[in-house]
Amino acid sequence: MIYMFKIAVVGDKDSVLAFKALGVDVFTVYDADEARKTVDTIARDRYGIIFITEQIASMIPETIGRYDKEIVPTIILIPSNQGTLNIGMDIINENVEKAIGSNIL
Amino acid sequence: MAKLNVNPTRMELSTLKRRLKTSTRGHKLLKDKQDELMRRFIELIRKNKALRIEVEKELSASFKEFLLASSVMSPEMLEEAVSVPKETITVDIKKKNVMSVNVPVMNFIRKLEGDEGSIYPYGFAQTSSELDDAISKLYGIMPKLLELAEVEKSCQLMADEIEKTRRRVNALEYRTIPDLEDTIRFIRMKLDESERSTITRLMKVKDIINKEA
Secondary structure, eight states: OOOEEEEEEEEOHHHHHHHHTTTOEEEEOOSHHHHHHHHHHHHTTTEEEEEEEHHHHTTOHHHHHHTTTOSSSEEEEEOBTTBOOSHHHHHHHHHHHHHHSSOOO | OOOOOOOOOHHHHHHHHHHHHHHHHHHHHHHHHHHHHHHHHHHHHHHHHHHHHHHHHHHHHHHHHHHHHHHHSOHHHHHHHHSSOSEEEEEEEEEEEETTEEEEEEEEEEEEOSOSSOOOSSOSSSSOHHHHHHHHHHHHHHHHHHHHHHHHHHHHHHHHHHHHHHHHHHHIIIIIHHHHHHHHHHHHHHHHHHHHHHHHHHHHHHHHHHHHO
16 A cells, blocks of 8 residues: 655744745744644654754654654654754664664764 | 472473473574674664764755845745745655564655756745755755655664564573573472482382381
8 A cells, every 4th residue: 555644844944944845844833832732743644754853852852752663753853054963863872872782883 | 590489390390391492492583683683773873874964964054055045035035935845745654574673664756846847946036046055955955864764763663673682682591591491400300309219218118028027
């Protein structure tokens, strides 16, 4: 069965507006409450991938963590226009440590 | 020594022997699974890291362009320019089983509407060239970003599975198997002991009978 999923970008307006031109659905949020609500709503609404800026993601770690074990949706952190907070990188390193026991990279 | 709480009978002995056999086999299989998962994981996580570094660099470059664009254009104009996208991106997610971990396989379907020549969803009259740069950069990053999504999710799921498998392997190796071995030895000794005591008892009885006769 071919099941089409949509792609969403969540973040502050200045960072994510550009994605709109590419046909990705853009959700602008500014605070933690809004972000939590938005992520939960779109996770239920056939979105396969949710890109979320690190600034927003750092406010709602537990909401993001809830989707860690699910295949759909995949939540991926991207840097915002204020630069990267290195959370995305930290998650990779965390995964390595969890799987192997020490950081080999 | 941690002996299981069982009765030292022959019945129990054969059950335990069977359990030990299953455990050893399970341990070997799980260990193989863990090794193979680890190999794939290391391959994937390296790719993941390289991709992420690349994507983050290119995204910040694109954001810079976009910031420039927004500084020369009015916010309303900017929003208007990007608000009707020409392209639609959808993703088809299938599951693939890698060593009992379900990892996603993503197929991206990008559809351009209208004329194929230009990716920009706006006319050039009222927009700045910086916006063009930002959009075209972002357009180029998109495939990588989508690949990153697939790889990173796979890594995350595999890391969880590896952790789980390792716990199981260790539990079998350091707990279940030694316990079973100890208990089996205990039952064997107990049975031998009772056999010896039966023999001595018999010999004693024989002695008594001989004396009386």
